[in-house]
Amino acid sequence: MMNCVRGLAAAGLMIAGLLLPAAPVAAETPRDTLVMAWQIDDIITLDPAEIFEFSASEIAGNTYERLIGYDLADVSKIFGVVAESWTVSEDGRTLSFKIRENKRFASGNPLTAEDVVFSLQRAVKLDKSPAFIIGQFGLTPANAEEKIRQTGDFTFELEMDKPYAPTFVLYCLTATVASVVDKDLVLANEVDGDLGYGWLKTNYAGSGPFMIRDWRASEVVVIEKNTAYTGPTGTLARVVYRHIGETATQRLLLEKGDIDIARNLGAEELDALASNPDILVQSAPKGTVYYLGLNQKNEHLAKPKVREALKYLVDYDTIAATVMKSLGTAHQAFLPKGMLGAVTDRPFRLDVAKAKALLADAGLPDGFKVTMDTRSQPVITGMAEAIQQTFAAGGVDLEIIPGDGKQTLTKYRARQHDIYIGQWGPDYQDPHTNAQTFASNPDNSDEGTTKTLAWRNAWDPGALNAETDAAILESDPAKRAAMYQDLQRKVMADGPFVIVLQQVEVAAVRKPVAGFVLGPSFDSNSVVMVTK
């Protein structure tokens, strides 16, 4: 009997624990260390020439310097980081750069034009996934040494195949792939002519405010202050990025003071933290847009009136206010707000009657049945379910096909979907990055090699191909912006994309941490000026 009583007491203790008020908490992380809980299991490399994932891009942004940077508050303002100045040749095909002379790598080696030239050539020669960002100026592994050439200890030239808009080129040089690496250190670790690729995948050779001390995949990244860095910094000696996959666990850790910043909290968790005076929720619009891709191989979706009808069957505002609360704002253009030429027009609202009329005009008065490949991820699934309901109101029977991220992506890239719900973020801060994928598809055959989003949805944009190409050669920023505005409106009206939202990134920060910056792109989130 005593055993029974003890057992019941133990059960009671557990239930009582649930009802107890939260114990008083105190920040337990060291004063000079910022501890962040974040889902960082997407990191597969630390080499800037290969990094193309969100988490690694952010780490690189805090540890490497690029030639060019931009104002996080106003992306249109470009400035030199490693570059002190630059000029454009009369024919517009060559950019000449002067490098700052006071910079050193964390290794102690001086940073010169030789390092910058090596870094850019190396990225082109290695030809990893992001190499196209700088390769698109006519640079290839074969001609990289000829086209990117050192002209002095602190000067070099970049020669291009066409007179691209200078802003386009400069924005591309703000990307992670254009980070400057320490030539001597990298080549000291070269194996069989791999340009140090095998070594730099897991090591560090930069000059940024922090240096990477350790990376344990799906577990932790530790960066430490680079004492050779001479720019302004906060008070941190190190930053620990801990992989905490479960968002509820992130919240518990934050409330307890065992971490300083939680990066992946959902709308419910953010709501729960709203009344906590020790926690501040920061947010910033990101370049990522959420959209539906309508495959033009589907006979119904290929009809222009059906595409238009579906754009009237999404409740944009409700999705932004509920499913994506705090995490997105309604947006319908392919360029995110803040980017050159972005339009904020929102011609579509939920209008079931209009959608039904359009479907009837398209010969589908009773609607039709269609599937949507959907990643099994809470936000995407929530959006899909909301869209399923409003589609049903218009007579469109939407079947959601759940799947793992890479599984749905594989199907999407093979053009085997009906509708795909996904997200797209810019690769760099120039509008061409999104214009190229949403409005350009030079070869719509199944064998087409430029697998833009337009290609994936089997959409031939016709004249928009040429208009997209023309926009990157326009050197007048105002005219260029107008060209992108025109492109966006045309894609919005006729394209196979139902663009629903622009992402807002949120971080919950525990006081007294200050100075953490969420920038407009994932590689611009900064811990450099953080104080505790």
Add this chain to the structure above:
Amino acid sequence: MAVAAPRRQDGERGAAALRILIAVAKFAAMLAVTLVGLAAVTFVIGRVVPIDPVLAVVGDRAPQRVYDRVRAEMGLDLPLIEQFWLYLSRILTGDFGRSVLTTNPVLTDIARYFPATLELATLGTLFGTLVGVPLGVLAAVRRDTLLDQLVRVVGLIGYSVPIFWLGLMALLVFYARLDWAPGPGRLDIAYDYIVTPVTGLLLVDSLIAGEPGVFWNALSHAMLPGLVLGYFSLAYISRMTRSFMLHELAQEYIVAARVKGLSETRIIWRHALRNAAVPLVTVIALSYAHLLEGSVLTETVFAWPGLGSYLTNSLQSADMNAVLGATLVIGASFVLLNLLSDIAYRLLDPRTR
């Protein structure tokens, strides 16, 4: 006779040696067949799942020429049978390839992730056995009493409650509210980087390094996830113990023992439990093997870098070198635990010798 005796002893020794040799050969054959079979099945599954493994390497936006080059580098343009043969040839030389996700050799990854899982699984099994067996015995002895009902309810909850929910509740209560347990992860930040990994088992490595502070910190971090896993082990073991004990307590030899006047304690713990222990060994071994597979949900909730998370992440990215390596380790663990069960049988049951 005096001359013949040593010969017979020699003959017996030779026969025993032969029996051991045959047993070892059988085990080696079973291990080989299991591992090759596992490798074949996993390999085929990995190739037929609708996930493109190249995407894990190059991402979604790589130009087609980069995609094609990486596909060729990964050998995915070769016929399936040739890919499998190449893989088998490599693993026979100890080369399990590299993981796409971590960039490390798969064996390096396994040496890092498996010990983390081994620690949790061992703690869980110890808890499940040390608590589950006595509970099961008491439930059987006091059949249909309140205690029995309670043990059955505990077992039922263990079977039916989702483990991630229990993990979160445990964190909420014992970490967030009561402050009895540390948070997720294997160590507090202050203790990180103090101990150089030798075995990968933090509890062992910290002792080797003479760092008691790290040991206690690692132990405190392992307790909560270990107990959560152990609860599920307990549910299974207590239920099966109860069932085996009920069977044994109904046997005639128990009646005979009582007639002989043996104490009830001796009858239960020395006689009935000893006989119930034979099938119980299999139950405990299976439970242990199950925990060694890694409980991905527990590992996720407690941010525990174990084999379950590694395998799941790898599967989701079709990182097949990692999947195959982890699967083979799990397969080998099953075979090894099977062998240990067999040895335990022989020790516990003279009829099997």
